[in-house]
Amino acid sequence: MTITTSQITGLVLAGGRGSRMGGVDKGLQAFRGSPMVLHVIMRLAPQVGALMINANQNIGPYEGFGYPVWPDQLGGFEGPLAGLQTGLSRCETPYLVTAPCDSPFVPDDLVMNLAEGLQSAGADIAVAVTEEGERRTHPVFALMKTSVLGSLDAYLQGGGRKIETWYRSLPFAEVPFEDADAFRNINTVDELRRFEQS
Template structure:
């Protein structure tokens, strides 16, 4: 996490965060990437720790036996569309869950579960962007967009279901391009005990996980 306390580091109490863990993790060797250990704890524990103060509720999107995530105490929702079509299916599952289980919810935040260094102001800044007129607000850093890390209007769920089904759209960017989307820049780096890193650094491979371990090596 950044060593700077942002003016945005406040609870975003009207957001539900969907932690996306439904991928195949092929570059990590398969299995649940979010359960790989980083500094002695599962990756997902780092995500939960960073996001819990920022949102009203955390939900996990994962396929297969939900019991393997029981110790984290989160509701687990699976993709409604079979075949693991990608993160858009998890985003739709999150929208549908929010609409049914938390009626009146206007927005959800989605994050991938392989980004252990998320900004402390992530939820609030993305939420501000959609409240200013966007339908989707996407995080960015170092001139690169991270479309899976975003706030979405729940009202988009019907169009997203149609895009995934009838139109066979699979790329997150392709769906975003058809709606009012804003990009929110979170800067270049966050400061960690072992150095600096992009705030949306992905632990996609065992080598990435080793880099993340080194960045936390002096942390208590």
């Protein structure tokens, strides 16, 4: 059976401190006329049946985009896995797909390709991979069954925080994408200015 759009919830990960950008909230930084997170929302929302945002600060501004906003269940800015845990616990569909708030070039075929890769491999989680120049995994661009929540809870309770270590403990698929730039994240003010001008 094909995974349908209505079976997938999108989660935009915006729960970080933005320390590499001087402590500002990256998702709310202006990029080509709009907050960076809005670019992610506009690209991801058409690919999923529902959408939510994980944020740990500036909750009101994020709620202004019209989607539910949930802070980490774990306190202390524990990284993307903490946001993923929150998303999985709030997800009401069988599948959850994630994208970070600082990657405004999310591919239009992200969810479709990840779903095909997950199904063909019989996996519980599918992660984007690019091989342009060098092979890189992009584990914050992932589609997973919501049934992986128990595994993630146990991993976090054991002190684990590395997303790649966790997903490799599951039946996983790494799905190739051709355009490495589509997965580029903007982490610093200099990068933001450079992309504004390009």
